[in-house]
Amino acid sequence: MGIPDKPSLDGLEAKWSGRWEADGTYRFDRTKSRPEIYSIDTPPPTVSGSLHVGHVFSYTHTDTIARYQRMRGKEIFYPMGWDDNGLPTERRVENFFGVACDPSLPYDPAFIPPAKPGKHPVPTSRRNFVELCEGLVVEDEQKFEGLWRHLGLSVDWSTTYTTIGTGAQRASQRAFLRMLQRNQAYQAEAPTLWDVDFRTAVAQAELEDREQTGAYHPIRFAGVDGAADVVIETTRPELIPACVALVAHPDDTRYQSLFGKEVRTPLFGVAVPVTAHALADPEKGSGIAMICTFGDVTDVVWWRELQLPTRNVLGRDGRIQAEPPVTFDDDAATHAWGELAGKTVKQARKRVVELLQESGDLVADPKPITHSVKFYERGDRPLEIVTSRQWYFRNGGRDPELREALLARGRELRWHPPYMRARYESWVEGLNGDWLISRQRFFGVPFPLWYPLTDGGDADYDHPIVPAEDALPIDPSTDVPTGYTEDQRGKPGGFMGDPDVMDTWATSSLTPEIAARWEDDPDRFARVFPMDLRPQAHEIIRTWLFSTIVRAHVEFDCLPWSDAAISGWVLDPDRKKMSKSKGNAVTPLDLLDQFGSDAVRYWAASGRPGTDTAFDEGQMKVGRRLAIKILNASRFALGVRGDGSVGSDDGSDVTEPLDRSLLAHLSVLVEDATSAFDDYDYARALERAERFFWSFCDDYLELVKQRAYRTVGEPGGASARRTLEITLSVLLRLFAPHLPFVTEEVWSWWQGGSVHRAPWPDPAEPRAATSPVDSDADPLVYLVAADVLGAIRKAKTTEQRSLRADVAHLRVTDTRDRVAALEAARADVLEAGRVRSFDTDLGDELAVRVELVAADAAES
């Protein structure tokens, strides 16, 4: 290839990403056996969002590991997935086309969405809706792939999958049916957390607490049959009509006399019992609470354990329903209900307070408080609890044996960094129920089930109709079960499809199986599963990481991967997590264009594993400088080999003490970088290589420069040139995982093949070139020579003289060992420092006296 006169970083991304694709540099070779393969369960990015610097950050980390393992000789299975399944895509399609999914509609093969979104969304069948989703995500996926190629991810793009694709649906449905068969999946009619805007149930893993303002409302309940009145405090007075009991702690002497007696709810006059339960906290509020169906999850516990009746007042739209839960005794109660029916929770709360004030049952002003309230992580309004029929996966939430087995899996997994395991354990230990997997949404994997309809037209949920595995994937809203015809759909004596789709995590938890093409390609599956690495961010340990372990555990009785590398977040300068919504995200493509991909990767790879890292353009500048320095230093290191006469140096031994000393240091560097990478610490590997490289440039290149220019045949020249070449070769390979473009560029100047398929350096490699091999190369020689050269430079700078100024006399005082080491490199030091005369003395530590030739004398 040859060395360019003016090497540049410009255009390297396009040049090399194109070449890598053409050459199949990162193509997975499926003839390799499992032990020869390193497989990666890449996080599939959500395609309806956009990629931000946080993605660039963490995907770079994974790529450095992939490149390292590839150079170590592993065959890398490194697929990309696109997460196009789920709510974000639905939202985008609804807005983009102006449609709304109505699963009750039949599929219309000729359906065309409105050219422009209209005022009212066009009702669309589920399959039509899904087709629109699939069409829209293709564009995103192409954009994403372009960015990843520009960044230099060494992904094999021929193994890409999507989470809504046929293969993913088949795997997801198959795994579901098998869990159903093993009684690891079940359905139940139970109180569930419900988002009133998305109108779907949500799982524990999707919750987040948010601090909200609220108020304790002290409210009087009148005693029945001579029982005393009692005042409770509640933040949810609008749920008084849903009240089914009061509860206090069994030991609470204030209320013991009331246990077993009844009180009446204010406004509605419904008699409810006063009960005792250990969960009631005497310290909280007035120590006695109202149990509603359902105000919060504690209500559910009390309701279940005390076997209380259900009085639902809230509809699935988040409004007070039209019909009261009980028949009221008097007109006042009916009137009060009429005031509330149809109102949202917030409106109803306001009105109830007014009514309570009028009736005198609000015994004091509400006390404002702030408290945390459960939200769906994507939601805008607090979650409510409604009773509904849902599907669940057993995940240890109510099964101590399974929970312990999953905790053991967590201990079996190798975590990087190790402390991240604590998050897994606290999550598993805190599970309070099984995993709710059904969602009342559309763009997801459907439940592969139908239900027979009785003669009365009711679904027989206890006897679902199950398809054969080889028929998967199916959509029960359009496919017909064996033994039925389409015209029996929805008819008494006929069937109905399960209307729900699975939670996005119910599919994403199978990414190792999907990427490995479980059952669809048993040969590939056997070669890559279980995988080696799961890279991911720490905030989804409770969702993605945990659920993936659950699925592999129940289906294959193993971990889905041996190692998990947990990356941190990118923080903006205010130490907040960077995100688009906060308006502080930077477009990744702009960064790559501005600084170069290697420079941005350098910044990313400087972030310690698991550590949140500040977005820092300064680090990108440093990375760019490093890449340019590699170009220039390489130009020198290879340029001194001359043009046509290069061959005569080949095979020469490294004989000079300074050269051999440098190679001894290089050997240690390789050891350090290798052990760092083996420990998944790409950042330490980079930092060590970088430190060595700058010293190599500042000190070794200066010390050896004159000798390296000697013509072929002159003593010492070949040793220098050989050392430069060996060191450059090793350094390029050490940097290759981090800076794939500039290293490939330089490698191409004088080497064949790709640096990314070259063998990772071995610590023995630098020593092998010394003569005699593995000799007594003294590490001190290079260190002392560099120290002395630095002292000479400092003297010249202090005197405000040019570095070319001659030194009349140099005296170095140091310990015996170090003086001896210096003597070994004497000629190099004197030449590099332009020293005319030199002597040494023994002392406790390094002291250098530099007498410069007078400035005017130097001129003449």
Add this chain to the structure above:
RNA sequence: GGGCCAGUAGCUCAGGUGGUAGAGCGCUGCGCUUACAACGCAGAUGCCGGCGGUUCGAGUCCGUCCUGGCCCACCA
């Protein structure tokens, strides 16, 4: 309430197995040196969060407290 992580130069951060505090950015000065001026060389800057303890010796190990971030928790 329980747990994890972090606190080192003005800023962003390194400092596995205890041994005289480091890098880059920024700042100051010098220098176009046959790899590099979109560069190089050199310089200044620190009660290593506080207080105890172990040790000949602690940024590093132990205890405790403070501050910040995050995770988890049945938050009426």
